[in-house]
Amino acid sequence: MSMLSVPIQTDVVVNQLAYNWAVHFHTDQAAASSPPPPKRSRYQHGKPESAARKTKQAKFWWPVPNGILTTERPAKIYLFTDSKVQAWLKFRNLASQWRVERGATSSITAAAMCDAYQKIIGMGPDAIPLIIAQMQSEGDDPDQWFWALQVLTGVDPVAEEDRGDYVKMAAAWIAWAETEEYAG
Amino acid sequence: MPGSWNDADFPDLTADNHTITSPATRRYNCIAWAAGETNRKWWPDQRNIGWWPKGVQRAETMEAFVEAYGTLGFRLCFDGPSLQPGIEKLALCGMRAAEGEPPIPTHAALQLESGKWTSKLGDFEDIAHDPVEALNGPVYGKVLYYLSRPRS
Numbered sequence: 001m002s003m004l005s006v007p008i009q010t011d012v013v014v015n016q017l018a019y020n021w022a023v024h025f026h027t028d029q030a031a032a033s034s035p036p037p038p039k040r041s042r043y044q045h046g047k048p049e050s051a052a053r054k055t056k057q058a059k060f061w062w063p064v065p066n067g068i069l070t071t072e073r074p075a076k077i078y079l080f081t082d083s084k085v086q087a088w089l090k091f092r093n094l095a096s097q098w099r100v101e102r103g104a105t106s107s108i109t110a111a112a113m114c115d116a117y118q119k120i121i122g123m124g125p126d127a128i129p130l131i132i133a134q135m136q137s138e139g140d141d142p143d144q145w146f147w148a149l150q151v152l153t154g155v156d157p158v159a160e161e162d163r164g165d166y167v168k169m170a171a172a173w174i175a176w177a178e179t180e181e182y183a184g
Numbered sequence: 185m186p187g188s189w190n191d192a193d194f195p196d197l198t199a200d201n202h203t204i205t206s207p208a209t210r211r212y213n214c215i216a217w218a219a220g221e222t223n224r225k226w227w228p229d230q231r232n233i234g235w236w237p238k239g240v241q242r243a244e245t246m247e248a249f250v251e252a253y254g255t256l257g258f259r260l261c262f263d264g265p266s267l268q269p270g271i272e273k274l275a276l277c278g279m280r281a282a283e284g285e286p287p288i289p290t291h292a293a294l295q296l297e298s299g300k301w302t303s304k305l306g307d308f309e310d311i312a313h314d315p316v317e318a319l320n321g322p323v324y325g326k327v328l329y330y331l332s333r334p335r336s
Contacts, residue, residue, distance in 0.1 A: 102306070103189065103190055103193050103306065103323060104189045104190070104193050104194075104305045104306035104307075104308055104323050104324075105290070105306050105323060106213040106214045106215060106225075106227070106290065106291060106304070106306050107227060107229075107244070107288075107290065108225065108227040108229040108231075108233050108234045109227070109229045109230070109244060112229075112231075141209060141210050141211065142210065143210055143307075144210070144233065146231070146233045147229075147231055147233060150231055150233075156231075156232070158232075163224070163232055163233065163234065163235045163236075164216070164224030164225045164226060164227070164233070164234045164235025164236075165223055165224040165235070166210060166211060166224070166225065167211070167223075169233075
């Protein structure tokens, strides 16, 4: 029995198979994603396209605590974020509360004793980079974050002659934070 | 134009008895403003955050504040808020945290040559007001001492 030996270019075969698969795949996808538009009755009011979309609309899954998802819209909407974002949101919220709480006081001590400020200190070392970032964002009108930073870090990088000068004090703390790799 | 402060903090401050004289800033406070400084805050807090004159006791007492302004030539005076030619007056406000406790300093206002008073309200705006008692209320208490020095 004689055998016919024919050289085959394998790369051509593979490319053709891939091409066939791709054509079939895309054709199937296109068919599935674009159903024929529903016929519109002359007596039908409204837009048939939107009606069709409405029936196919996926249910929204609302997150609630304990990792449960529900299709029923809860009374309270929960925003789940990672812990760093949660800490930042908490810090920003407390900072806003603090500014309201301290009002027109001129006392550095009274401002630091405000409940919201003490809660920022209560966030522990996680608050340090948040305070530094906040201080950086405040530019040439920094707020009184020095008390909290002293408590949280146990250090005070401010030169004696710069006491009370918040711009210079903030610069000293930002320089310290960069050295300690707290600054963003 | 209304200020940034909460009106409830100053029940006696009305549109007729004050004007805003400079924008809000955190760079100085009322104690520094009355001392003529606008680049740092004066306060004798125990964490050394505020600036305080050297040699003056770092304590939140009326006596320490009188002593601090004493470094600028102010002395206690007992003739009230009346305007006197050639004399610059300073009003020191205070409030008791509880009945029977000594008053804690809260605010200082400086008398202008016009007879009006100038005050920095916390981290809010500076105002010119008349009378000096317009700032009496739940935040600053009331004027407890007047100090004076020759006007330069």
